[in-house]
Amino acid sequence: MSLLHLCFYSSYTLSGLGLAFHRTHLISALLCLESMMLSMYIALSMWPVENQTMSPALIPILMLTFSACEAGTGLAMLVASTRTHGSDHLHNLNLLQC
């Protein structure tokens, strides 16, 4: 695998694992989601460069747009949960479950 591909894969995997295993704060999950998005963006941008075709050049922009929406939604949920539970600790969400 080329160096570039290794960078993408490793950053993506690390971010994904960070999303799965950092379970204290909600915001750490959101940050990992953002870094996953970033690595995907750079990977998609390198694709037309490597294959020397301009057709897929629009795809990273589309992805960026949708990820912006998703980030906004995530932040709204963060704010909402902070307003109701006082902090963004994830264990607050099922504290009262038996």
Place this chain on the structure above:
Amino acid sequence: MEITLLLNTSMLLTLTIILTPTLLPLLSKTYRNSPTTITRTVKAAFLTSLVPMSLFTYCNTESITSSWEWKFITNFKIPLSFKMDQYSMMFFPIALFVTWSILQFATWYMAMEPHITKFFSYLLMFLIAMLTLTIANNMFLLFIGWEGVGIMSFLLIGWWHGRAEANTAALQAVLYNRIGDIGLILNMAWLASTTNSWEIQLSHSPQTPILPLLGLILAATGKSAQFGLHPWLPAAMEGPTPVSALLHSSTMVVAGIFLLIRTHPILTTNQTALTTCLCLGALSTLFAAICALTQNDIKKIIAFSTSSQLGLMMVTIGLDLPQLAFLHISTHAFFKAMLFLCSGSIIHCLGGEQDIRKMGGLQKTLPTTTSCLTIGNLALMGTPFLAGFYSKDLIIENLNTSYVNTWALLLTLLATTFTATYSLRMTLLVQTGSTRIPTLTPMNENNPMASNPITRLATGSILAGLLISSIIPPTKTPPMTMPITTKTTAIIITILGIILALELSSMTHTLTQPKQGTYSNFSSTLGYFNPLTHRSSSTKLLNNGQQIAQNLIDSSWYKKMGPEGLADLQQTTAKITTTLHSGLIKTYLGSFALSILITALLTH
């Protein structure tokens, strides 16, 4: 060539003479109008207008004058054009004669009025508008005249503006006329967009679509008080009697019929429009005749009789006989105006009493007036060889001999019977029998200003039919042969009506309360039309408006289908899906991590 010049000049001179009382006070500082000057002006105009009429009668000259174009937009020009054909040239002398008599009468009737000059100038302005309407060759000038007569009618009905009923009646007149104006504007719009001209003498296509013709019929319904837009005419009796005599019997209300006569060439092509006119006219004439049977106000009886005769004119239009309708307009003007003037004389002599139940035996005390009243009623009934006979009998004959809707025929015949009935009822109650008036009523009909117009119009009522019908050659062949029953139908049913009236009047010699039955209630409340339509139509319209504005626009578009609706939808979805969660975050995230690792290892 000189004859046409003489025709045009004399016609324009007539119009200028009429305009003089409005212009002279503006030009000269010391000139003031007075009722006498205005009456004399109209008399001079009448004498001048006899010249074009004689020219038409003897030399058959007709002309169209067109001057000064208003270049509205590039493609559409509106000339100031006057059409002098048989209708306008015959109408001018008749209208001016009737107006002259009415103005002379009004100098006696309104003598106690402080603003009498203003009253006369209003009547003069009305006359100007009416003559403009008559002589107009294009729809624009006709519309100017149309609106002019509408406004003057409003101002004149509400002349005694301190009286609440007069104001309501004037408002009613304007509103009902406005509904008719929608039809006229529709027709004008269609003409402008399809034929690019508002001239009346167009090259007519063989088939005109029904829409502009319905507009014309709506306009005539509004202005001529056909059934559906009729309540304003009886209510318009709140105005002074000269106003009722001029506007609401001879001139303004025939404007709608006159419009249909003018636009007759396009009306002929469409049989549906003609049938609509026929049925509408038949319904109007019968309805008005029914309503007139139980009226007790003398002016209202005459108003309903006007309404009934207008329906008859509409029936004639529906029979495709515009010339006969015009003949009826001309003869009707004479005897109807005279009836109103007689009633005005009676009302004034009795000190403001308008209820026929409080009149009686006036034949001995007011001989001239009551004789003319009798002549007028006989002419209205279509007595042979008086004025009304020449037009009315011809209409009934044509109705009987043409291929026509039987229902319309029956209604018209029934209305003719009722015409005789209510006229005779009015005559009997007003003139004959023992008197029911208060004892100290000073009755005086010696003033020549009051009796001369009435006798003049009486002469007209007797002679006009013969004169006009012998002067104008008919454009369509009248039916010549028919069975005796058909020929004498009008006479027979009139005599039936007379017998009915005599029979009924002999039943009412005792002063008992009239019994209330279904039919008498229907007749005396004018068919329940006013209470049924006035409230309900406006409430429905406003309700509808509120439904559209509030429920459709505000609630539906802005709330339910807009942002709030979307938010509600999302909330519902979220509420359902939250209950599906079981909350095992660690398991979920663990499986997520596993998927990432597998993906990373697979895409080696």
